[in-house]
Amino acid sequence: MRSGRPTIKKVASAAGVSTQTVSRVINERPDVSPETRSRVQKVIERLGYQPSALARSLIRQRSYSLGIVSAGLKYIGPSRTLSGIASVAEEAGYSLLLKELPRFDANDITPIFRALLSHHVDGIIWAVPEIGENRNWVNEQTLDLGVPIVYLTMEPQAKIPVVSIDNYLGGKMAMAHLLEQGYRHIGHISGPLDWWESRQRMAAWKDALKEAGIEFHDNYWAEGNWSSTSGAQAVAKLFEQYPEMDSIFVANDQMALSVLQTAYQKGIRIPEELGIVGFDNIAESAYFCPPLTTVQQDQYEVAKVAVEEMIKIIEAGWQGGELIEPKSIILPPTLVVRQSSMRSKV
Amino acid sequence: MRSGRPTIKKVASAAGVSTQTVSRVINERPDVSPETRSRVQKVIERLGYQPSALARSLIRQRSYSLGIVSAGLKYIGPSRTLSGIASVAEEAGYSLLLKELPRFDANDITPIFRALLSHHVDGIIWAVPEIGENRNWVNEQTLDLGVPIVYLTMEPQAKIPVVSIDNYLGGKMAMAHLLEQGYRHIGHISGPLDWWESRQRMAAWKDALKEAGIEFHDNYWAEGNWSSTSGAQAVAKLFEQYPEMDSIFVANDQMALSVLQTAYQKGIRIPEELGIVGFDNIAESAYFCPPLTTVQQDQYEVAKVAVEEMIKIIEAGWQGGELIEPKSIILPPTLVVRQSSMRSKV
DNA sequence: CTGAAAGCGCTAACAC
DNA sequence: GTGTTAGCGCTTTCAG
Numbered sequence: 150m151r152s153g154r155p156t157i158k159k160v161a162s163a164a165g166v167s168t169q170t171v172s173r174v175i176n177e178r179p180d181v182s183p184e185t186r187s188r189v190q191k192v193i194e195r196l197g198y199q200p201s202a203l204a205r206s207l208i209r210q211r212s213y214s215l216g217i218v219s220a221g222l223k224y225i226g227p228s229r230t231l232s233g234i235a236s237v238a239e240e241a242g243y244s245l246l247l248k249e250l251p252r253f254d255a256n257d258i259t260p261i262f263r264a265l266l267s268h269h270v271d272g273i274i275w276a277v278p279e280i281g282e283n284r285n286w287v288n289e290q291t292l293d294l295g296v297p298i299v300y301l302t303m304e305p306q307a308k309i310p311v312v313s314i315d316n317y318l319g320g321k322m323a324m325a326h327l328l329e330q331g332y333r334h335i336g337h338i339s340g341p342l343d344w345w346e347s348r349q350r351m352a353a354w355k356d357a358l359k360e361a362g363i364e365f366h367d368n369y370w371a372e373g374n375w376s377s378t379s380g381a382q383a384v385a386k387l388f389e390q391y392p393e394m395d396s397i398f399v400a401n402d403q404m405a406l407s408v409l410q411t412a413y414q415k416g417i418r419i420p421e422e423l424g425i426v427g428f429d430n431i432a433e434s435a436y437f438c439p440p441l442t443t444v445q446q447d448q449y450e451v452a453k454v455a456v457e458e459m460i461k462i463i464e465a466g467w468q469g470g471e472l473i474e475p476k477s478i479i480l481p482p483t484l485v486v487r488q489s490s491m492r493s494k495v
Numbered sequence: 496m497r498s499g500r501p502t503i504k505k506v507a508s509a510a511g512v513s514t515q516t517v518s519r520v521i522n523e524r525p526d527v528s529p530e531t532r533s534r535v536q537k538v539i540e541r542l543g544y545q546p547s548a549l550a551r552s553l554i555r556q557r558s559y560s561l562g563i564v565s566a567g568l569k570y571i572g573p574s575r576t577l578s579g580i581a582s583v584a585e586e587a588g589y590s591l592l593l594k595e596l597p598r599f600d601a602n603d604i605t606p607i608f609r610a611l612l613s614h615h616v617d618g619i620i621w622a623v624p625e626i627g628e629n630r631n632w633v634n635e636q637t638l639d640l641g642v643p644i645v646y647l648t649m650e651p652q653a654k655i656p657v658v659s660i661d662n663y664l665g666g667k668m669a670m671a672h673l674l675e676q677g678y679r680h681i682g683h684i685s686g687p688l689d690w691w692e693s694r695q696r697m698a699a700w701k702d703a704l705k706e707a708g709i710e711f712h713d714n715y716w717a718e719g720n721w722s723s724t725s726g727a728q729a730v731a732k733l734f735e736q737y738p739e740m741d742s743i744f745v746a747n748d749q750m751a752l753s754v755l756q757t758a759y760q761k762g763i764r765i766p767e768e769l770g771i772v773g774f775d776n777i778a779e780s781a782y783f784c785p786p787l788t789t790v791q792q793d794q795y796e797v798a799k800v801a802v803e804e805m806i807k808i809i810e811a812g813w814q815g816g817e818l819i820e821p822k823s824i825i826l827p828p829t830l831v832v833r834q835s836s837m838r839s840k841v
Numbered sequence: 842c843t844g845a846a847a848g849c850g851c852t853a854a855c856a857c
Numbered sequence: 858g859t860g861t862t863a864g865c866g867c868t869t870t871c872a873g
Binding site for chain 1: 499500545546547548549550552553558560563565568569571573574575577578581582585590591592593594595597609610612613614615641722723724726727749752753755756759760777778779781782783784795
């Protein structure tokens with residue numbers, strides 16, 4: 150069988166004290182005599198004793214662990230977010246229990262919550278983008294889990310803590326830049342419109358056109374599904390539907406990549422004949438041909454803020470003080486200007 | 496305070512039975528009368544009772560949870576691996592405790608193990624690539640954690656369970672393809688040479704040259720650090736050092752991307768004047784200009800095999816049967832041929 | 842078939 | 858300062 154980790158009992162008997170005294174030592178309580186303390190310390194070292202987080206969680210009714218629900222980890226966005234969550238949580242002394250949804254639009258979330266709660270997590274970070282109906286449960290009355298939830302990437306709502314990038318603002322920044330560069334026939338390749346983020350980015354495009362006094366037509370945009378493949382199809386459609394088009398605001402970098410490829414194949418010069426702005430600033434986009442102008446979202450910052458918010462809520466609830474009024478936090482993206490949109494060299 | 500989840504006691508008293516009867520019901524033991532069972536079931540439903548995984552782990556000395564140690568989650572490789580681990584573990588009924596190392600070459604792994612063990616994980620999957628000295632501890636005598644460890648992406652060793660892609664074979668496949676296409680002056684851009692994977696890929700390049708009777712010179716290769724930026728520098732160096740070069744085997748797709756960009760800027764035609772093969776098959780590589788030939792590693796499969804192996808070891812150890820002889824599992828990659836290396840159109 | 846008692850590893854509350 | 862008792866939520870004997 151297993152070698153068996155030492156328990157508090159073993160340490161106690163090896164040091165010739167009671168388990169309570171050992172407990173006091175490992176919790177750094179003041180009421181232990183220096184001699185006893187150091188004697189116990191030595192035994193702990195020698196035996197390589199490590200207190201059981203499980204037993205502690207049970208008795209303290211506090212686990213110092215967070216449940217993280219994620220989806221699409223094989224994509225770069227979600228994994229960057231997770232990476233941020235992991236490092237910030239680590240630093241704050243929280244462990245992470247990870248659950249990945251099999252699909253973005255997974256509806257049956259009950260087992261997820263059950264599993265997380267059965268491990269007594271102190272809070273849950275819902276790091277799944279808002280898509281279609283996949284947030285319907287948020288306001289259900291039955292949703293009293295007894296632990297706080299912080300949501301990432303969803304439409305801010307009253308009484309719910311949400312942390313997200315301002316996708317609308319990002320779209321506006323992209324559009325302002327294109328307009329400033331003198332482009333007037335700006336097309337749009339959107340993400341799937343059941344995604345909240347897609348709709349935000351598209352709304353920014355529409356509003357920017359309107360505000361610039363440019364007429365809008367349904368031929369001016371096409372829907373993709375974030376993949377490069379869908380981007381290639383969307384841009385082909387746009388070239389047909391909108392021949393005067395002189396630039397495109399593309400809802401992510403992967404799709405923008407295939408726009409560049411298509412333009413290259415057709416001999417269309419970028420940025421002279423066609424300006425391109427993407428969204429996300431993936432690592433590769435600085436090395437596209439030509440380098441891609443794009444809206445950068447700082448996923449790490451989102452994660453950091455989310456974890457900090459989570460911990461704040463947990464501590465507040467636990468100290469019995471009045472509960473924190475849940476608030477939404479929307480972070481601004483930044484525009485990274487590169488060659489693909491620099492028509493007017495300054 | 497918290498609403499407080501119902502405990503087995505509450506269920507028991509609400510159903511008018513003892514706690515073990517409830518226990519028997521939730522564990523689907525046969526020795527409960529149908530009437531009692533259904534009565535208890537109903538109370539469980541009504542109260543939304545969920546047994547505490549913590550308490551269970553404590554008493555069963557078995558947590559059904561795995562510790563996953565990862566690094567560089569913001570990169571696509573590690574996150575694809577994690578994604579695979581998450582879904583396979585989920586399916587097998589195991590929870591995941593995630594720890595991310597702050598750096599790839601983090602040396603102080605003791606706190607990681609302590610944290611994981613304090614949560615009574617049944618096993619640990621070490622999903623950190625082998626770099627420099629970061630595996631020195633593997634064979635230390637002190638490393639008797641009492642739980643099995645499965646290692647990903649490292650040099651197979653006796654008595655240690657390792658799951659990895661065959662990087663050497665991948666390199667050989669890339670080289671065989673280039674040679675078959677008639678390229679003879681094949682350069683190499685390696686990853687950082689303290690990475691085991693880099694060395695494997697580079698060794699394949701060298702050996703393939705040798706086997707093809709092509710002389711080798713130190714001017715024929717340059718070292719990168721996986722990033723596109725480093726790839727740009729490396730290829731610039733190669734063009735200088737090795738003017739006759741007619742093709743390059745690049746150790747990952749990101750660096751290959753900047754080779755394509757450089758060639759484009761210099762007006763070098765690909766694949767006619769310069770053949771390129773990458774490694775990884777990231778999603779974007781099919782949309783590079785031109786589309787990139789590359790060696791595909793199936794990270795998901797690696798993850799799947801690793802989790803299955805882990806569970807096998809756990810179950811074997813737990814059932815008291817003789818321990819499984821640890822074995823290494825090396826999976827073959829596949830070659831994805833695209834335009835960047837298709838000099839001889841068939 | 843069902844319940845009572847003991848205990849997983851730890852800590853809170855009280856004694857001494 | 859230190860030990861004793863009780864109990865977190867559950868399961869495992871062992872009676873009945």
